Amino acid sequence: YLMDTDLEKNNLSDRQITHNLYGGNWENRMKQEYLLGIGGILLLQHLGISKEIYHMNEGHAALISAQRLADYVEQKGLPFDVALEVVRSSSLYTVHTPVPAGHDYFDEELLGRYMGHFPHRLGISWQEFIDMGRTTPGSSEKFSMSVFALNTCQEANGVSYLHGVVSRSMFAPVWPGFFAEELHVGHVTNGVHLPTWASPESQAFYKKHLGTDYVSRQADESTWAAIEHIPSDEIWQLRSQLKENLLHYITHDYRKRWLRANDGSANLPEGLDCIGLNTLLIGFARRFATYKRAHLLFTDLDRLSRLVNHPDRPVRFLFAGKAHPADGGGQGLIKHITEISRRPEFEGKIIFLENYDMHLASKLIAGVDVWLNTPTRPLEASGTSGEKAEMNGVLNFSVLDGWWYEGYRPNAGWALTDKTTYHDQQMQDRLDAHTIYDMLEREIIPLYYDKEGKSYSEGWIHHIRNSMMYIAPHFTMRRMMDDYYDHFYKPLSQRQQAVNASSYAMASEIVEWKKQTAAHWDEMQILRVNASGFELRTTNTDVIQSLEVEIDRGGLTAGLKVELIVASDDNQGGLTLAQSIPLELVEQSADSRWQKYHVDCRLKNPGIHRVAIRVTPHSALLPHQMDFAYVRWAAL
Template sequence: MINAQRIADLVSEQKLTYPVALEVVRSSSLYTVHTPVPAGHDQFEEGLFAKYMTAFAHKMGLTWNELMDLGRENPGTPGEKFSMSVFACNTCQEVNGVSWLHGKVSREMFAPIWKGYFPEELHVGYVTNGVHMATWTASEWQKLYTETFGPEWNNDLSNPKLWEKIYTLRDEDVWETHQVLKRKLIEYIKGKYKKNWLKNQGDPGRVMTVLESIDPNALIIGFGRRFATYKRAHLLFSNLDRLRAIVNNPNRPVQFVYTGKAHPADGGGQGLIKRIVEISKLPEFQGKIIFLENYDMGLARRLVTGVDIWLNTPTRPLEASGTSGQKAEMNGVLNFSVLDGWWLEGYVKGAGWALTEKRTYDNQEHQDQLDAATIYSMLENEIIPLYFAKNSKGYSSEWVMYIKNSIAKIAPHFTTKRMIDDYLERFYSKLSHRSAQLVAADYAKAKELAAWKADIRAVWDAIQLEVVSMPDFTVNQFRVGNNYDVEVKLTNVGSLTGFGVELVIHNLKGEDTQKIKVAELEQTRIEPNALFYRLSYKATRAGSFSFALRIFPKHPDLPHRQDLCLVKWFY
């Protein structure tokens, strides 16, 4: 609710009206949404919200219902909860998701706020998350990078050309660097967990067997994250017979290390942890499936530097971004993940493995079964054979090439440096520039824009559209290559001229990648209380289409259409 406080401060201290204060606050605000999962978007019943916020409406210069409507998708709807995310969207000029796919999902999720526009037309953008190189990259890799890339590499982290120098390294150096960190992980696990396991797990023999069985020569696959149910930690355990065969091959040993925490109120997540722990205690999985409790940053740092593969299996498209895999690939750890979140952008063939982002089944249980079978198949037929295709020097040169590809082709695109560059370019700079314009000269531009919006709202309901000329497609066939003239008139506009009219063409073919085409009409003349518009449209595509005309407010100082989201459709 920081924007509520900022508005209240401007009303109180600068004596601004609410509409002007809102213009000022919005022009300097960005809402970064971090999840499409409903539990991540707090909503409050009006009674509970009123208990704490009743006095705040007056401080902002609003009635109670006006404050409630700022948090409602459907303003004026009694009983609709106050959504913190809707409030953020209504009080921020810009909104962004944290990956390309999450930006798309967020446009669809927030579309009900800005009625009259299709999701793909919304201003909601994205900046894909990145991770801080110096924090999450092991010192062994940092030393190797400095020697290979040069002493100034930390100042140019998002330069792909620099990272390509990893190919000049000897395979032995890459392999040994990873093996050092793998051995450190194993020693860390033994050192951290031995005492507690002996104290709490009741069977010293089993504990020592587990600890002694952690094998640096095995392919170690890590899974560490919040145990929310959409993360699907259970997928690997869908077919225990198949899993048993994978982990009990003496010639190709494979071990899985799981860790994570569930929210105290998340019974489903807690159940997943309980299930994994139970399986890990079965004789055939003892020392092959290992669950490490007390997940924290220290353990996370060891895992993302020491395992061979980082496994991620979220339900599409609920992984907003994910960053653990980004930390892993900077440390020579390969990703095996669903093409969701950041990995949809990051995946490069020959630098990791991916499960398709496309759903085969609407039924989630069936989709889970298919994905589990795909994981088993890829482990059995691709990943495990590649890892154990070792040469006379004791390592797989093909595996090392995957590591080099991952570092060269993926790492530079997922650093904090690149992320901050994107935020500056896409959001921060334009917010800073526009905010400075609006507050200059005692908020002159903000006051002007707020007054214009009030004038537009005053006449909006009365505006009518009259067709002056329009092709009649019930009589004349629509033909590709032909020009069609459209002329319309807006009435009841008073003395205002800031309105746009556009022809919206909707392709009715579901698979078409360009479903919406928009052509704005030109304002050709102004008469008392009326505006005239004209368009000559050339048909360029065949197919099945629907047509409509859309009216919207238009002003050069609006950052985007949704800043004053008034829309009228005429069919």
Template sequence: MSVFACNTSQEVNGVSWLHGKVSQEMFSSIWKGYFPEENHVGYVTNGVHFPTWSATEWKKLYGKYFDENFLQDQSNPNIWKAIYDVPDDEIWNTRMTMKKKLVDYIRKQFRDTWLKNQGDPSRIVSLMDKINPNALLIGFGRRFATYKRAHLLFTDLDRLSKIVNNPDYPVQFLFTGKAHPNDGAGQGLIKRIIEISRRPEFLGKIIFLENYDMQLARRLVSGVDIWLNTPTRPLEASGTSGEKALMNGVVNFSVLDGWWLEGYREGAGWALTDKRTYQNQEHQDQLDAATIYSILETEILPLYYARNKKGYSEGWVKVVKNSIAQIAPHYTMKRQLDDYYSKFYNKQAKRFRSLAANDNAKAKAIAAWKEEVVSKWDSIEIVSSDKVEAFENGDIESGKDYTITYVIDEKGLDDAVGLEMVTTYTTPDGKQHVYSVDPFSVIKKEGTQYTFQAVCSLSNAGSFKYAFRMYPKNPDLPHRQDFCYVRWFV
């Protein structure tokens, strides 16, 4: 279906910058003759609907301090900077209000379910008492697919136990989500988390909330302090739960994948690198888990509990404010829709009007032109070439200009052929990437024969490959991949 869609759509986009890059690679075989980074796959990073996912308390706070046109201009970063004018204690108190609401909701909604499913009433009462709105609350809520790595936190249970049982730094983890009915591995993750949560050392410290739905999601993304996301790189297309949390003063702690690769700002959240250290996934999981533990122990928990005389952490509030001011405006639905309009919808609407005008005259002309190219493409002939000796023996000097000439018989296509020199380099993983593309210009025409010339050079020394690419050109095409005829030669 994806291949069919790519072949029948003018535009293709990923839902984050990284997803766009991954998609270029995934679907590169569709557009033969072009490198992944050359194809037309773009991206629009997902955003979230601010009025839906922002808690009433936060909307009131924003309305009090932000510009009156905030909702109409919510993707304007300058408006969000007003968060720095909000008194620190007001930010802290709003966060505490939302935490208490979350805890009250959990106690009310899950008491009967837990009594029914988990047996021992005294144990459930103890669990309810241990849910602490004054502790640092870390949320993890999403579809339980294996690439989301919900298990990562439980890699070293001894170390995790020391973290959650430190009386100086109370912390609790709230997990929720569902697995697809046919995803046995995802269901297994949920089962393991529930089993761990029932151990004495984790009772009331690791909590799994059943029956994940939008109501619970709203409570969670507004009530926790940290939103944790640990996907396997680079399998997170975008992710939006962290964006929803962001609108409510919740700080993100995530692998640099999906939207967070673009969104992360130092001092406005925490991140695990986007780079893989190990190809072995088990080793990578162990390293990532150790990194999470370390950041919790040395950065997040000490900062959260560094309370001033008024009872709140000035450093934590600063991170919250930075997160809202520097990141939130870029992940609203308003910004997403603006991007779709400017990058895709407006462009395609204009093209449609152009193609449909005068009884589809331009569309008919393009179709006829394509038919002509198809009928003559294989007969196009390279009459002669004039490459300097350096290109023949591969002894090219960096920084030096070289003039290259080709004579091509277009067989009556009438200046419908383009020519360019493509230079590539090879990365350690064996993949070729485009270093430069030097276009040729037509300097002479005799009958059906066209003389092409280009001045080419390499600005850097190194090992490069080059070849010449011939392609059909038409200014009315939206991009090269719309009509992917290519011929390579050296």
């Protein structure tokens, strides 16, 4: 449902709220997120739509939780703490970027101007409300929509495996006492909608060879196995047709659009008419954020000139994209590339196509031979443009980041390592640029032109065949939705049904457990840690080590989880979890106040580690440890 404030009944300032996704001041951004979150829930109510699960696509939608909380308090008469359990049990937050600019933080004064009435509606104080959006409650931090989403959603996920790892590290400060590796933040790798991004020619090709019902079976690798037996010349015909479509578009339709947009007064990029159908085309088109590193190809212009001016193996580079209106660095990159493309040695060989939109994108992702992506690791959350190209038999050449970290297969595309060699980003950029040139010169260009008297290279077709068979089926939206259903929607649906049953009895039970545990947590004492003979420095993983911990629970009735935590330095000033070894309750007093825990264990990873005892409250009612992140530490 598209929400739009540009209506005659609204005043002029309100009509402008939805004019631009980006741009404007922070107050307009606050209005947009108020409209999206709170207005979005009100819209669904007006339409009579009620669902089990509410999925926040990025923190910008986090205020849906505020409105849902208010509804449960005001309409159902639930106490705030109970309403929070109900809302959390039915909410999922998906984070899309590790880049700080993608997470919104609002000053307390601005937040209060729009959300100041909500604490009264919820029956809590302003301090309690604003602390829900702070990494450190009680501090003077700005209100983070992402933190508010994490605190009001039971589950959270990144949009690729590697992005899930990065997100856990990014959000670790929200749950002090736990390591990033332990957090409940998962991942579902993005996929693309095959019927939208596979060209009509590609879809006809798939229907012919995979079956007319291939769309319903698209996420099954066995569906694509038939590509193994398709004659090479048919695959080449498909790729040739898609390239011809692209070249026709940029020499006819694009030319008309350009001249119309520029009133016929601007110079059209040179060389659009001179690109041969058998020329290797490499495409780079996306949002021009600086971390995408579009500049890498231009770090050695002499070497680049030799590539594009080779008499027998010509290469042409097509660039397109837009920068954020406030991103001067991204705009500068576009200007830099455009200026280089106008130099005599690069005219008609490096071409920047302006006015990037979905129509131009659909032609580019299907018509080029190679899709190039060069993000700064690990800042590429997913990178779906390469997946769109994938659906058309285009080969990917990218850093092992985002989806390509999972998607890359040997002999089905090319990859730069996911490892960072230099902490100095400029040195890393130079290394990556050298690697790109080297792989183009030694692998990609020779493979494309190794035709052995044919009109195409069998080796190139072999790569395309492998790419279609072993990569494409795993990056469709069908697979993505299956993953969301299996990993999040279904478990959340079952959880919220249990929490809501019998007039929210389980939610009330959880709240009572948390209140009792919080009230008596400070009474719990770790009396003794018996680590006699425990070797903190060992080179022998076969040594069985014994450990005992005695605890006085005081008035605490909650179950306890007692662990031996072994951590290692991460070489960046922090710690990474090496082992988490649970201790077993072996003895206790009649009233269960005094308890002894014991473990016999073998330590992994010989070397020097940091070792401590961690005690946390435990209840089968909780979905995960971070749901109630109380922690007590004891040294050995």
